[in-house]
Amino acid sequence: MRLGLLALSVAAPALGQDNSGLRRLETPDQIRGWEAVGRVDIAGGGFCTGALIAPDLVLTAAHCVIEPGGAPVDAGRLTFRAGLADGVALAEVPVLRTVAPEGFGASNPVSVEDLLRDAALLQLAQPVPTTVAAPFVVALPGSGDEVSVVSYAEGREEALSWQQLCHVLGRQDGFIAVDCDVTFGSSGAPVLARSAYRAQIVSIISSGYKDDDGTVAFGMELPALVDSLKARLRAGKPSSEAVIDTGKPKVRRIGVGTGADDTGARFIKP
Numbered sequence: 001m002r003l004g005l006l007a008l009s010v011a012a013p014a015l016g017q018d019n020s021g022l023r024r025l026e027t028p029d030q031i032r033g034w035e036a037v038g039r040v041d042i043a044g045g046g047f048c049t050g051a052l053i054a055p056d057l058v059l060t061a062a063h064c065v066i067e068p069g070g071a072p073v074d075a076g077r078l079t080f081r082a083g084l085a086d087g088v089a090l091a092e093v094p095v096l097r098t099v100a101p102e103g104f105g106a107s108n109p110v111s112v113e114d115l116l117r118d119a120a121l122l123q124l125a126q127p128v129p130t131t132v133a134a135p136f137v138v139a140l141p142g143s144g145d146e147v148s149v150v151s152y153a154e155g156r157e158e159a160l161s162w163q164q165l166c167h168v169l170g171r172q173d174g175f176i177a178v179d180c181d182v183t184f185g186s187s188g189a190p191v192l193a194r195s196a197y198r199a200q201i202v203s204i205i206s207s208g209y210k211d212d213d214g215t216v217a218f219g220m221e222l223p224a225l226v227d228s229l230k231a232r233l234r235a236g237k238p239s240s241e242a243v244i245d246t247g248k249p250k251v252r253r254i255g256v257g258t259g260a261d262d263t264g265a266r267f268i269k270p
Contacts, residue, residue: 042078097241
Protein backbone atom coordinates (compact mmCIF):
# COMPACT_ATOMS: atom_id res chain seq x y z
CA MET A 1 0.00 0.00 0.00
CA ARG A 2 2.80 2.41 0.89
CA LEU A 3 4.41 2.24 -2.54
CA GLY A 4 1.12 2.97 -4.27
CA LEU A 5 0.53 6.01 -2.12
CA LEU A 6 4.00 7.38 -2.58
CA ALA A 7 3.57 7.19 -6.33
CA LEU A 8 1.34 10.22 -5.98
CA SER A 9 4.28 12.42 -5.14
CA VAL A 10 6.61 11.40 -7.96
CA ALA A 11 7.92 14.49 -9.72
CA ALA A 12 6.09 16.68 -7.20
CA PRO A 13 7.54 19.95 -5.91
CA ALA A 14 9.71 19.87 -2.80
CA LEU A 15 7.77 19.27 0.39
CA GLY A 16 6.74 22.43 2.19
CA GLN A 17 7.97 24.82 -0.47
CA ASP A 18 6.50 28.27 0.14
CA ASN A 19 4.01 26.84 2.62
CA SER A 20 2.60 29.20 5.24
CA GLY A 21 2.76 28.47 8.95
CA LEU A 22 -0.18 27.64 11.16
CA ARG A 23 -2.32 30.53 12.36
CA ARG A 24 -4.34 30.04 15.54
CA LEU A 25 -7.95 31.20 15.17
CA GLU A 26 -9.24 32.36 18.53
CA THR A 27 -11.11 35.66 18.19
CA PRO A 28 -14.45 36.19 16.40
CA ASP A 29 -12.70 38.18 13.68
CA GLN A 30 -10.16 35.40 13.10
CA ILE A 31 -12.82 32.67 13.04
CA ARG A 32 -15.07 34.57 10.62
CA GLY A 33 -15.50 32.48 7.48
CA TRP A 34 -14.42 29.28 9.25
CA GLU A 35 -17.38 28.95 11.62
CA ALA A 36 -18.54 25.77 9.86
CA VAL A 37 -15.36 23.91 10.84
CA GLY A 38 -15.56 22.31 14.24
CA ARG A 39 -14.33 19.61 16.55
CA VAL A 40 -16.06 16.23 16.52
CA ASP A 41 -15.77 15.00 20.10
CA ILE A 42 -16.07 11.27 20.79
CA ALA A 43 -17.01 10.56 24.40
CA GLY A 44 -14.28 8.38 25.86
CA GLY A 45 -12.31 8.34 22.64
CA GLY A 46 -10.70 11.62 21.59
CA PHE A 47 -11.69 13.88 18.71
CA CYS A 48 -11.49 14.55 14.98
CA THR A 49 -12.12 17.59 12.80
CA GLY A 50 -15.30 18.06 10.79
CA ALA A 51 -17.01 20.66 8.63
CA LEU A 52 -20.63 21.50 7.88
CA ILE A 53 -21.68 20.84 4.28
CA ALA A 54 -25.36 21.47 5.11
CA PRO A 55 -26.94 23.00 8.21
CA ASP A 56 -27.42 19.52 9.69
CA LEU A 57 -24.62 17.53 7.99
CA VAL A 58 -21.00 17.35 9.09
CA LEU A 59 -18.34 15.81 6.84
CA THR A 60 -15.51 13.99 8.62
CA ALA A 61 -13.33 10.89 8.20
CA ALA A 62 -15.02 7.49 8.32
CA HIS A 63 -12.34 6.03 10.58
CA CYS A 64 -13.43 8.54 13.24
CA VAL A 65 -16.84 6.86 13.50
CA ILE A 66 -16.02 3.26 12.56
CA GLU A 67 -14.03 1.06 14.93
CA PRO A 68 -11.24 -1.22 13.67
CA GLY A 69 -13.02 -4.30 12.44
CA GLY A 70 -15.97 -2.36 11.05
CA ALA A 71 -18.27 -1.77 14.05
CA PRO A 72 -19.78 1.74 14.12
CA VAL A 73 -19.12 4.11 17.00
CA ASP A 74 -22.40 4.79 18.83
CA ALA A 75 -23.74 8.06 17.42
CA GLY A 76 -24.80 9.01 20.94
CA ARG A 77 -21.12 9.42 21.86
CA LEU A 78 -20.57 12.15 19.26
CA THR A 79 -20.91 15.91 19.57
CA PHE A 80 -20.09 18.56 16.96
CA ARG A 81 -18.72 21.84 18.31
CA ALA A 82 -18.64 24.46 15.58
CA GLY A 83 -15.88 27.06 15.69
CA LEU A 84 -14.63 25.86 19.07
CA ALA A 85 -12.03 28.22 20.52
CA ASP A 86 -10.67 28.05 24.06
CA GLY A 87 -13.73 26.37 25.53
CA VAL A 88 -16.39 28.33 23.66
CA ALA A 89 -18.26 26.88 20.68
CA LEU A 90 -20.48 28.85 18.33
CA ALA A 91 -22.85 25.88 18.36
CA GLU A 92 -22.74 22.57 20.19
CA VAL A 93 -24.99 19.89 18.76
CA PRO A 94 -25.27 16.16 19.47
CA VAL A 95 -25.07 13.78 16.53
CA LEU A 96 -28.26 11.90 15.68
CA ARG A 97 -27.02 9.59 12.92
CA THR A 98 -23.78 8.61 11.25
CA VAL A 99 -23.27 7.08 7.85
CA ALA A 100 -20.05 5.64 6.44
CA PRO A 101 -19.40 3.54 3.34
CA GLU A 102 -20.81 0.04 3.68
CA GLY A 103 -18.15 -2.41 4.86
CA PHE A 104 -15.65 0.33 5.70
CA GLY A 105 -12.98 -0.68 8.20
CA ALA A 106 -13.54 -4.41 8.02
CA SER A 107 -10.12 -5.03 6.46
CA ASN A 108 -6.99 -5.36 8.56
CA PRO A 109 -4.59 -3.85 7.70
CA VAL A 110 -6.44 -0.89 6.22
CA SER A 111 -6.95 -1.34 2.51
CA VAL A 112 -6.29 1.18 -0.23
CA GLU A 113 -9.98 0.93 -1.06
CA ASP A 114 -10.87 2.08 2.45
CA LEU A 115 -8.49 5.03 2.20
CA LEU A 116 -10.26 6.08 -1.00
CA ARG A 117 -13.61 6.12 0.81
CA ASP A 118 -12.54 7.33 4.25
CA ALA A 119 -15.39 9.83 4.60
CA ALA A 120 -18.52 9.89 6.75
CA LEU A 121 -21.51 12.14 7.29
CA LEU A 122 -22.83 13.05 10.73
CA GLN A 123 -26.46 14.10 10.79
CA LEU A 124 -26.98 16.55 13.64
CA ALA A 125 -29.93 16.43 16.01
CA GLN A 126 -30.75 20.00 14.99
CA PRO A 127 -29.43 22.17 12.14
CA VAL A 128 -26.93 24.89 12.90
CA PRO A 129 -28.42 28.18 11.64
CA THR A 130 -26.63 29.47 8.57
CA THR A 131 -26.44 32.84 10.31
CA VAL A 132 -24.13 31.13 12.82
CA ALA A 133 -22.12 28.94 10.43
CA ALA A 134 -22.47 28.89 6.64
CA PRO A 135 -21.87 25.37 5.25
CA PHE A 136 -19.14 24.72 2.70
CA VAL A 137 -19.62 23.37 -0.82
CA VAL A 138 -17.92 20.10 -1.79
CA ALA A 139 -16.22 20.19 -5.19
CA LEU A 140 -13.70 18.40 -7.36
CA PRO A 141 -10.18 19.81 -7.17
CA GLY A 142 -9.18 22.16 -9.93
CA SER A 143 -5.96 22.22 -11.89
CA GLY A 144 -4.03 24.35 -9.41
CA ASP A 145 -1.82 23.00 -6.64
CA GLU A 146 -2.47 25.60 -3.91
CA VAL A 147 -4.79 24.58 -1.06
CA SER A 148 -5.36 25.40 2.59
CA VAL A 149 -6.36 23.35 5.63
CA VAL A 150 -8.27 24.24 8.80
CA SER A 151 -7.95 21.72 11.62
CA TYR A 152 -7.75 20.78 15.25
CA ALA A 153 -4.92 18.46 16.25
CA GLU A 154 -2.94 16.99 19.09
CA GLY A 155 -1.27 19.85 20.96
CA ARG A 156 -3.60 22.42 19.40
CA GLU A 157 -6.98 20.96 20.23
CA GLU A 158 -8.30 24.07 21.97
CA ALA A 159 -8.71 26.19 18.83
CA LEU A 160 -8.69 25.91 15.06
CA SER A 161 -5.41 26.28 13.20
CA TRP A 162 -5.40 27.59 9.65
CA GLN A 163 -2.63 26.86 7.21
CA GLN A 164 -3.39 29.39 4.53
CA LEU A 165 -1.10 27.86 1.93
CA CYS A 166 0.08 24.32 1.33
CA HIS A 167 0.30 22.29 -1.84
CA VAL A 168 -1.12 19.34 -3.71
CA LEU A 169 1.76 16.97 -4.39
CA GLY A 170 -0.12 14.74 -6.78
CA ARG A 171 -3.40 13.10 -7.76
CA GLN A 172 -4.01 9.56 -8.93
CA ASP A 173 -7.13 7.41 -9.25
CA GLY A 174 -9.12 9.48 -6.77
CA PHE A 175 -6.28 9.93 -4.26
CA ILE A 176 -4.95 13.37 -3.39
CA ALA A 177 -1.60 13.90 -1.64
CA VAL A 178 -0.80 17.20 0.09
CA ASP A 179 2.09 18.56 2.15
CA CYS A 180 -0.11 20.33 4.70
CA ASP A 181 0.80 20.54 8.40
CA VAL A 182 -1.56 17.99 9.97
CA THR A 183 -1.24 15.32 12.65
CA PHE A 184 -3.32 13.29 15.12
CA GLY A 185 -6.77 14.86 15.51
CA SER A 186 -6.70 16.35 12.01
CA SER A 187 -8.65 13.45 10.52
CA GLY A 188 -11.62 14.83 8.63
CA ALA A 189 -10.08 18.29 8.35
CA PRO A 190 -11.21 20.04 5.16
CA VAL A 191 -8.70 20.60 2.39
CA LEU A 192 -9.90 23.77 0.68
CA ALA A 193 -9.34 25.40 -2.67
CA ARG A 194 -10.29 28.98 -3.36
CA SER A 195 -13.15 29.53 -5.77
CA ALA A 196 -14.46 32.77 -7.22
CA TYR A 197 -16.50 33.44 -4.08
CA ARG A 198 -15.56 31.21 -1.15
CA ALA A 199 -13.25 28.31 -0.41
CA GLN A 200 -14.63 24.89 -1.38
CA ILE A 201 -13.82 21.54 0.20
CA VAL A 202 -11.93 19.44 -2.34
CA SER A 203 -10.78 16.69 0.03
CA ILE A 204 -10.48 15.74 3.70
CA ILE A 205 -7.49 14.46 5.63
CA SER A 206 -7.44 10.69 6.02
CA SER A 207 -3.90 9.53 6.75
CA GLY A 208 -0.27 10.33 6.17
CA TYR A 209 3.28 10.13 7.39
CA LYS A 210 6.12 12.35 8.53
CA ASP A 211 9.82 12.13 7.84
CA ASP A 212 12.80 14.49 7.85
CA ASP A 213 11.53 16.16 4.68
CA GLY A 214 8.12 17.05 6.11
CA THR A 215 4.56 15.76 6.11
CA VAL A 216 2.68 13.99 3.35
CA ALA A 217 -1.04 13.59 4.00
CA PHE A 218 -3.59 11.73 1.93
CA GLY A 219 -7.19 12.46 1.08
CA MET A 220 -9.69 11.55 -1.58
CA GLU A 221 -11.99 13.10 -4.16
CA LEU A 222 -15.34 13.77 -2.55
CA PRO A 223 -18.40 14.62 -4.69
CA ALA A 224 -19.43 11.10 -5.75
CA LEU A 225 -18.56 9.68 -2.33
CA VAL A 226 -20.57 12.32 -0.49
CA ASP A 227 -23.52 11.81 -2.84
CA SER A 228 -23.51 8.09 -2.05
CA LEU A 229 -23.47 8.78 1.70
CA LYS A 230 -26.40 11.19 1.37
CA ALA A 231 -28.29 8.52 -0.55
CA ARG A 232 -27.76 6.05 2.29
CA LEU A 233 -29.15 8.57 4.76
CA ARG A 234 -32.19 9.22 2.57
CA ALA A 235 -32.76 5.48 2.30
CA GLY A 236 -32.77 5.15 6.08
CA LYS A 237 -29.52 3.16 6.21
CA PRO A 238 -27.37 4.94 8.82
CA SER A 239 -24.32 3.28 10.33
CA SER A 240 -25.46 4.31 13.81
CA GLU A 241 -28.43 6.19 15.25
CA ALA A 242 -28.71 7.81 18.67
CA VAL A 243 -31.74 8.14 20.92
CA ILE A 244 -31.40 11.69 22.20
CA ASP A 245 -33.29 14.85 23.05
CA THR A 246 -33.42 16.81 19.79
CA GLY A 247 -33.58 20.22 21.45
CA LYS A 248 -32.17 23.44 20.10
CA PRO A 249 -28.43 23.65 19.40
CA LYS A 250 -26.58 24.86 22.47
CA VAL A 251 -24.13 27.68 22.61
CA ARG A 252 -22.30 27.26 25.87
CA ARG A 253 -18.94 27.01 27.52
CA ILE A 254 -17.31 23.60 27.35
CA GLY A 255 -14.16 21.93 28.52
CA VAL A 256 -11.44 20.57 26.28
CA GLY A 257 -11.65 16.84 25.69
CA THR A 258 -8.83 14.37 26.19
CA GLY A 259 -7.64 11.29 24.42
CA ALA A 260 -6.15 12.91 21.35
CA ASP A 261 -4.11 9.80 20.62
CA ASP A 262 -7.16 7.55 20.51
CA THR A 263 -8.32 8.77 17.14
CA GLY A 264 -7.26 11.23 14.49
CA ALA A 265 -5.20 11.23 11.35
CA ARG A 266 -3.58 7.86 10.78
CA PHE A 267 0.08 8.67 10.36
CA ILE A 268 2.58 6.02 9.40
CA LYS A 269 6.35 5.94 9.62
CA PRO A 270 8.30 6.17 6.37
